[in-house]
Amino acid sequence: MGSLADDGRWTVRLAVGLLAGAAGLYGLHKLVTLKRQQQRAGGDRPSEKNLVHRVTGLKVPGDEQGIAEGFLCAKSPDVLERQHLQAVLGLLKESSDASTREQALVTLGNSAAFSANQDLLRNLDGLSIIANCLFDEVISVRVKALNVLNNLSMNIANQKELKIWIPQILEILRTTTLNSELQVASLRVLTNFSITNNYHYMMTNYIPHFLKLLVEGTEKIKVQILKVLINLSANPDICHDLLSAQAPLSLLLLFDSCVNKEVLLRLLILVANLKENLSLLQNSVQYEYEVDSLHSVLFGNAVPFSHKLTKLILYQDNEVKQQIARIITK
Template structure:
């Protein structure tokens, strides 16, 4: 009994030390040892002797126990293993947890560079077409954090058409629309990739009149960014806006929404009056 306690203590001490444990589901095997998923992070670093699980046991050993205690302290091999699991593990709940972990890690600039260098941007973005909405949402959330890095934006720009399609095809006010617009907000902060969104300006304007205040705010952040670019002026003013858009210019409209709407219109007026030398206010 003492040996078993020692093994289990070592296992959980290792989990606490690493902060992230992927693909681990510990259970006692019939021989009294501890069954671990071969190739898991814990199996590689704990020094425990692996007990190969039977097919029945293997079905119960998943990555449900992912822990993300200190995402800022992840090392390259931890990130690499998370990306590998994302590619090879078809279990939806495991993928969601790995995406959450990678998204949390991507809040730190050092990990933004590391994930790019390990080819992780395309691995994560590959799940934009996953059939499960929850996976697509967490994928977008991770990409949103990763897009706060200018070098990452250069790779992520190729996914703008796919993200725009998600906005168009998803239910109004859904988490998918909101997460997609958040990503586009980051990608439209500079002028570099705004031209990729010009064909969707009518879509953005239409969303303003059918969405809730949260989504309206996010749509307007994108529109304010676009309207601050003189090169986008013609595309914006020629876009087909719904007639009911004027109803938003009302004191009953939510104040943050109204302020951004006025900023958007103000940018257009400034650029029209003063010419291409003037850049309007960006979204806040």
């Protein structure tokens, strides 16, 4: 039985090995194959160090340095086992080097694309280790942490644990540079959280900012914002929050045939959802809306918006026409 110090050195060697490079995973495959061949042949098993060097061509420093380089990478991360993920999480938690943390997050992000690993990372208490990187002073580390959370949040069980980080992700979205990678990465995670109604209530205070980004953002930002807003608009319980949110009048400029179809179609789906839910609201209670609310921009003075819809009827796309029909018939 090895000492605790030996175990610690092995863990560090393993963790750094997980982050090596594109040749590493192929090396792992050959490593496993060689080991199996030797077991079948009954031959002596060479040391892990020698095998790593043979199958990857990477130089492996001596044991006294406490590092064994490269035998895994994210090329096929579904092969990562519990001890591999645990080692990378340990490296992410302990390392003070930004590039090491980034590579660890890339490895974890690729691994988290597989449902089995999503559960495994949760069971290893990895969610909080990864989410804590949202406070990292290095922007690229935060972006990669959000990318990992994007994959992890496709898992309903993970969402239950990760929901405590929604306010931090919303704050990143609100305070970061317009159209930055950080904004896009934040919106992707929020899109996953908005698929069900479970966490909509945590986003309602940020709806005015969503609408502001919808007007000011690039097409990529617009599409991501609309994915979130459409998910919210499908929830009747959030309808009033959406309609009462402050909205820029310039929002109407997006209802134009020159706007990218992906943006325009989603805009119309959003309005159609709101119109349907508004009719349900009006059957139960009458609300008053401020003059700068989304309700007032779209439905308060109906003439500008109706004029926009009239022009869009000539738009040569059946999906767009279908959503216009949904709006008009309501």
